[in-house]
Structures are given as C-alpha cells and as structure tokens.
Amino acid sequence: MPKVKLTKNSVDNLKPYEAECVYWDETLPGFGVRVKPSGMKSFVVQYRNRKTGRSRRKTLGKHGPHMSLHQARELAKGYLSDVVRGGDPVAAFKAARSSPSVRELADQYLSHHAIPKKRPKSVANDRSMLYRFILPNIGNHKVFEVGYDDIQTLHNSLKSTPYQANRVLSLISKMFELSIKWRWRLDNPAKGIEKFHEEKRYRWLSGEELAKLTKALNEHPNQIAANAIRLQLLTGARIGEVLSAKWIDFNLDRGVWIKPSHHTKQKRTEHLPLSGAAKQLLILHCEASGIKSEFVFPGRLSGKPIVDLKRFWRSVMTSAGIDNYRIHDNRHTHASQLVSSGMSLAIVGRLLGHTNPMTTQRYAHLADNPLREAAEIMARKMSAPE
Structure with missing residues (x-):
C-alpha cells in the first residue's frame, strides 16, 4: 500500500483503480484513505492490538462534507492514543454494538429471576410495569449506556402516581443489580434516586x-x-x-x-x-x-x-x-x-x-x-x- 503525505488537495486528487487501494499518511502512521473502484473515499485507521498482536482496521467515515481530512486525522489520533494505552477501539466498538439492550435485560430478569422465584401475581405486576412504563421509555437503550438521568427522568414522569412510580423504580433497581451479577455492567444507575413520599392508608371499618x-x-x-x-x-x-x-x-x-x-x-x-x-x-x-x-x-x-x-x-x-x-x-x-x-x-x-x-x-x-x-x-x- 502506498504512503503519501495526505493533504486536502492530495486526497481530492486520489484516483480510483480496478482494485481497492489504501493510501497511508506519512505523518500519522496508521491513518489512511481507502479508495474504492467506484471512486468512493473513506478515512480508515489501522493498528495492532498490543496484547494479542492482532491487526485491526476501523473505518472512520466517508470523505466529503460531513468529514474533512482534519476531522478524520483528529479522530484517528484519539483511537491510536487509546491503542498506546493498551486499548482496542475496534473490539470495544463491536462489544458496544453487540451488548444487550434493556429489553433483553427485562427478558432475562423475567426468565431467570421473576418467574422461578416470585409468586405469579408478582410476576404479572412486574410484566405490567415493564410493558407500560419501562420498555417504552428505555427498552431500546443498551444496558451499559443507561444513566442516572434516564431513570430519574422516567421516575419523575410518574410523579402523579407516587406509589406506582416507586414500584417502577424498585423494579428497575433490581434489574440493574442483577445485571451487575451477570456482568452486563459495573454499577447500578438507579442507586441514589430518592423515592416519592407515599401516604400510607390506615382505613378500617367502625x-x-x-x-x-x-x-x-x-x-x-x-x-x-x-x-x-x-x-x-x-x-x-x-x-x-x-x-x-x-x-x-x-x-x-x-x-x-x-x-x-x-x-x-x-x-x-x-x-x-x-x-x-x-x-x-x-x-x-x-x-x-x-x-x-x-x-x-x-x-x-x-x-x-x-x-x-x-x-x-x-x-x-x-x-x-x-x-x-x-x-x-x-x-x-x-x-x-x-x-x-x-x-x-x-x-x-x-x-x-x-x-x-x-x-x-x-x-x-x-x-x-x-x-x-x-x-x-x-x-x-x-x-x-x-
């Protein structure tokens, strides 16, 4: 693969060949431009995992109005810096894409915890809260990316029914506690969220x-x-x-x-x-x-x-x-x-x-x-x- 000094003009003037070709930057090793036979150009970064020795390549983005050479080079510097520190950006990206969603966490919660260990009525209550409140709001989120603010917002949206809001919060907290045990994430984002005050009912007949x-x-x-x-x-x-x-x-x-x-x-x-x-x-x-x-x-x-x-x-x-x-x-x-x-x-x-x-x-x-x-x-x- 040829090495050239990548500049705005040189990238604009790169010509396609019958086979795909990657032009590597002389000034930033591991950073390059891939040119396909169709003429489409994409910025790429390539490195070797320092632990396994495995070669990795990642596409940064398509050359054009949404990504300039300068933007791509800065992005490549960030990835290559991670590699120097022992990271593997490609592996991390694949892990993030394939990581389970909250919807999958809910399925696992029901099948591995609720159904085997709780009464049928309690399981029915859990299903109701999942399908009415939790999944419509954060069901498509990745488990690892759900934050304190996401759950706080969901809890606050139910403030008109404080008892229901607190039961939903307890269910979310339990699910994320189990996600830690299942090694899906390292912390519980629901921890520390204050419950609403509940007026206790003490009604009996005279x-x-x-x-x-x-x-x-x-x-x-x-x-x-x-x-x-x-x-x-x-x-x-x-x-x-x-x-x-x-x-x-x-x-x-x-x-x-x-x-x-x-x-x-x-x-x-x-x-x-x-x-x-x-x-x-x-x-x-x-x-x-x-x-x-x-x-x-x-x-x-x-x-x-x-x-x-x-x-x-x-x-x-x-x-x-x-x-x-x-x-x-x-x-x-x-x-x-x-x-x-x-x-x-x-x-x-x-x-x-x-x-x-x-x-x-x-x-x-x-x-x-x-x-x-x-x-x-x-x-x-x-x-x-x-």
Whole structure:
C-alpha cells in the first residue's frame, strides 16, 4: 500500500483503480484513505492490538462534507492514543454494538429471576410495569449506556402516581443489580434516586360501618362471593389467599387453615387457627355449594377459582353506603377489632402473617382503649356512693 503525505488537495486528487487501494499518511502512521473502484473515499485507521498482536482496521467515515481530512486525522489520533494505552477501539466498538439492550435485560430478569422465584401475581405486576412504563421509555437503550438521568427522568414522569412510580423504580433497581451479577455492567444507575413520599392508608371499618357491610353481604344474590369476604373478615387473610384456597388446605376437625407457601406473601407455610364462626361458615358454604371443585370458591371456568371480586365489591360498597374502602382494608378491620379488644400487637401480627413487627405498629394506638377502660375502673370505684 502506498504512503503519501495526505493533504486536502492530495486526497481530492486520489484516483480510483480496478482494485481497492489504501493510501497511508506519512505523518500519522496508521491513518489512511481507502479508495474504492467506484471512486468512493473513506478515512480508515489501522493498528495492532498490543496484547494479542492482532491487526485491526476501523473505518472512520466517508470523505466529503460531513468529514474533512482534519476531522478524520483528529479522530484517528484519539483511537491510536487509546491503542498506546493498551486499548482496542475496534473490539470495544463491536462489544458496544453487540451488548444487550434493556429489553433483553427485562427478558432475562423475567426468565431467570421473576418467574422461578416470585409468586405469579408478582410476576404479572412486574410484566405490567415493564410493558407500560419501562420498555417504552428505555427498552431500546443498551444496558451499559443507561444513566442516572434516564431513570430519574422516567421516575419523575410518574410523579402523579407516587406509589406506582416507586414500584417502577424498585423494579428497575433490581434489574440493574442483577445485571451487575451477570456482568452486563459495573454499577447500578438507579442507586441514589430518592423515592416519592407515599401516604400510607390506615382505613378500617367502625362498628356501625361493619354492621352495614354485614347487612349488604347478607342481601347480595352472590353468596359464594359474599362468603369469601366473610372468611376474609373472620381470618384477616389476604383476598388472594382466600380466593386461591383449596378444601385440602383446611382441617376443620382441628380448626386450622394451612396456607401453602406458594400462596403466602412471605413464601412460607402458615398455620392459621380458625374461629368457631369461620369453621361454621366453611361447613355451611360446603353444604350450600357442594364440593364440586378443589377450590373453596370456584370460578366460572372449570378447575379455576374466582379471579377477582372487583365488580362484586363495588356493588356491595354501594349497597352499604361505604366510601373509600378497599377489599384489602378488611385485613385492617380484622386487626383493629382484635387490638381494640385487648389482643397484643405480637399476637395480631402473627395472625396476619407479618414478618416485621413494625408492620403491626399501625394499630398501636388502638391498644390504648382497653388500657383506658381499665384505668377508669378505679375512678368509678372512687366516685361510687357509699
């Protein structure tokens, strides 16, 4: 290959031949101009990897209005400087082009982590957040190029729904933590992003509201769904645990509900004592519906339980005249009744399946009621006439 002193005029006057030809610059070794038989000219840089000895060549760009000789030479100097420092620009470029995208990270997260290790409902929630928020925004980004600003912008865009925004941020953070373990990148770009403040819900029914709910359940035509709510109120269980319950999970002789680990939030088997009322409810429910399914509350599809009670619950809340009260709040109502009756927070926490005692602390102020009543006993004794 010929060596020439590359100048603007010399590059402009280079003539094509029948075969491709590269003219190397005399003043910057490794930098040259490739001329194809068609007359197209491109700037190239060539070097040898200092570790492997392998020769590499990279096209810098096409000669023309978008890349001048001066621009190409400066770019070539940068690449050749990297080589002197032990780098391999061509290898780095190929690695960047072939590196996985966030979309591929999401697929790997689902197949290698979420599906094997999380409950189906949690996996469904992850899929929803991925397809609604994460992938439309950063799905096509390379994993290695996602920065703090990208995730901060995504998180801020969801500020109108702070709870949802924080769940999305947690999912992104988990995905990038796993990407570090999988050696897809060296750091977690979601680390250090502050979550939005969340207003915690502490809603439960008063005695009057509970009576209204009981009346609405008794009058509703769908007594199978009504029994599911009654069982939730009597046990404080999560509605998902109630709807997925099977007859085999109950030992009515011993009065125990054995919740399988794959149905509980903590992923552990729980033995929940049943009250006499809960046992009687299950017996009457069985007699009324008959054991035609393995599920206590079978759905319309054969072999499947009831999926959700949203429409039923809206109807019951309208009939009862109760506002701002969710099915999940039945757990709070169950707990509040126990604590107000003098039950210790530790016992209530165990009945609800809380692994963190702080979760049960939301009901702490209700424990004052029985103590206050006890304190009034002495006051009444002292004020009683002789």
